[in-house]
Amino acid sequence: MIDKQKKYCNSLTAYSRFKTREVFVGKVPLGGNNPIRIQSMTTTNTMDTIATVEQTIRMVDAGCEYVRITAPSINEAKNLENIKNELRKRGYEVPLIADIHFTPNAAEIAAQIVEKIRINPGNYADKKKFNQLEYTDEEYNAELKRIREKFTPLVKICKEHGAAMRIGTNHGSLSDRVMNRYGDTPLGMVESALEFVRICEELDYHNIVLSMKASNTQVMVQAYRLLVNRMINEGMNYPLHLGVTEAGGGEDGRIKSALGIGTLLEDGLGDTVRVSLTEDPEYEVPVAISLVSRYENRKGQNSIMAIDENPVDPFTYFKRNSFELHGSGGSNHPIVTADLSSYKNISYDDLKDIGYTYNTVTDKWSVSDIAADFIFTGNNHLSFP
Template identity: 45%
Template sequence: MLTVENKVTTVFVGNIGIGGNHPIRIQSMTNTPTHHIEKTVNQIITIWKAGADFVRITIPNTKDLEATKKIKALLTKQNFNIPLVADIHFSPKLAIRAAAIVDKIRINPGNFAELGNNIPENEQQAFIRKKVSELIAVCNQYETSIRIGVNHGSLPERILQKYGNTAEGMVALTMQYLMIFNDLKFKRVIVSLKSSNPLVMVYANRLLKRKMIATNLNFPLHIGVTEAGDSDDGRIKSALGIGTLLQEKIGSTIRVSLTEPPEKEIPVAKKIICYAKEKTAISSDFKNITYPEIFSKRKVSATSLVDFNKYPQVLIAGKNFRQNKSQYIAIDNKNHSYEKTVVPFSEHITGIPIFTVNTIDKLSDYSGKDKMLLITFNEIKANILKIKNDKLLILIYHLSDLSPVYEVDAFFDFLKKEKINNPVIFHKNYTENDLETLQIKVAMDFGRPFINGYGNGLFITNHGTINNTAIQQIAYDLLQATRMLITKTEYIACPSCGRTLFDLESTTQKIRKKTAHLKGLKIAIMGCIVNGIGEMADADYGYVGGTPGKISLYKKRKLIKKNIPEENAVDELIKLIKDNGDWQDIHS
């Protein structure tokens, strides 16, 4: 089990402090080719005006490096003091030259100084140290900071062979670099571990934090879910991953990666930070709370209703059970075509009764198999003897706006100590009229328990204007993001940057329109090859920019066809899916 502290030093990027007592910083990245100077300058300003603290640009070659000098000069001329971050892959030489221009260099240890396969590890480490030393020399001269940005999708072969494509591998690679930076006494370091899978991202950052504490390293962390996608999925995945860590006070700067115009990332980031502040500000009596280092799903007892170990449930309702208002709700699961009516016990004639603390004494007299108990943590502690031996009871655990972050952990610790293995469905009331805000709050309230292996379903009630169909979809989207229940096609889509070789936003929409009915299929849509193959490791099919105007198609990590003209590539993807037997007609 893991307990995390939050003590980090301050690192400056230009005039912006990160870590220490500074607020959580927000960043985004341009998606214009950097050598399109005027467009890039305008987009940097747009992102900054939306509320970003600094902006990242890609520098894949010398042409873009020279353009960056002009971009910096134009921003200064227009009186915009916006810190710039250079995103560098594959080239230590470019990183060294860029360090004299920008405020921060992002290097990717997966491709920064790798000599290739079958190189003795001592030679590899010596080469990394040499290249890092050269970069540090320039950064010291210009007071440039460095982000060590490890991506789940671009781990080097030597790490993959030893650890696999895992959170442990991400942390091992990061620690190799951190120890070199620490040994060379370079302190202007920020660290990030990102993945398109929110669970991998959360567990990697938790593990890194523990390793850093154990080795007395206190560098600030930049956090984000990469390739989160667009629309609802991108917001829920980002709130799930980033929100979980911020509630645990891990993370000093964030990016929400959406396959949308970059300025649209900023309002989402602000909402995540704001809600994390609200939740962490709630006073708590829970001390020494720990949570899993590796994912392990809580096993629950069987009920006559459904096997909750396999099929988490979604309850659909409108009114507030905590106020004992009369209502009827349905319990269902998209992978099972059934609905069951659920009613308060006081009005029970047919269907599944829900008991509360006011009717809990009637539990022992009820002869039906299916029954639920809506209860708070304090209520269950006070009434434990009345439910302890009822193996068929389904618990609906009610959280309020005053429930502290670690209450859920304490609740499940209590159940474990009392040897209670009953299924638990989470419940909370909201009063939201804005769909995006509700998505973020639900993902942050319930995503963290799901990531920790707790819970068997969701019961969301909202007293705003959002309809029940939309609320139900939020529940399904969160269950899919946590890998608990797959009910639709999964898209892994990068947010686009200056390396992108096609229009990601419109292409993602085209692919989604033609494949959204393929439940359970995972399709990766990548603008370039930098993270492509690795981030596609979890996908069934990959659509990747190879060269300008040309697309490569993958089945898992295997390249199937390359140099496909962009105008034909979506149809070729559909053909590939059909040829492999994964296609379903819409009405089948």
């Protein structure tokens, strides 16, 4: 049995999904025993109804099960109705999600139109003024009361209209209040979300999805794991939306997304996935599908001996102590070693693949920025200097 104070997954060695409560987003539920859902977000101007509808259709045709649309003001929130009606007219029933920042009044309008609302607890009721303030417990609780008053109308509208809500913390937009008490940390991200969750629970609203997004995958993974640990210890099991903020484009963006999202999926965490690339959203969808498809038959993998005691703190990063040897270990940065020991005849082209290029004219080597630090050749003999 894993120590409850460190627990964030069912097992450290055997794959199984962390069981969350089922949340309905329109007619497409997530969590519970449902498959991991795929979603993405439009990049069009929300006031351009036709452009948004056509991009949404491309996303759905690519495999998207939910589509998120930004609604930064009341006008965009109102236009969601035109977008929804046009999609339904064209035969597309995909649930829509309104993405809200800073504008509670826009959220309250959107919640009456679309199937789900996404809010950021860091800026829904708080403003980031970069004030260096110290809050007493009394002052902090007074701020929570103010947030409750501002947030309650949206919760009631969501309950009335059957809309779901994602409470999505962003590492880069924690409020001054949270920053001053918890710092720019995974704990601050978790507390920021749970403050809003507790308000929802007080109002008997549980149609909630949670996310802990960051551009730093290490912070992201720690925050999600800490969130699940807190939910386990507080008797919660809300579904999780997984995503890496601004992962980038091309191969780098895909690798970064796989690193962050894939780590959590391996933990058995995650009920819906969005891969965020600097590309058209229909190109994000196949990447998300590829990541999720690995877990369709994950239980069929060979089992290994169970580990009940986690030897590390899964919520805090500490570099393992080690001896220094040939520039590695100790206080040195991690190094990259290219293993060419299985190559029978190592050629110039083989070295070029790992960042080392030989110029026969100048008889000089050039080393790229991504070259391996060391090359392990085993017992192979190199036929060139």
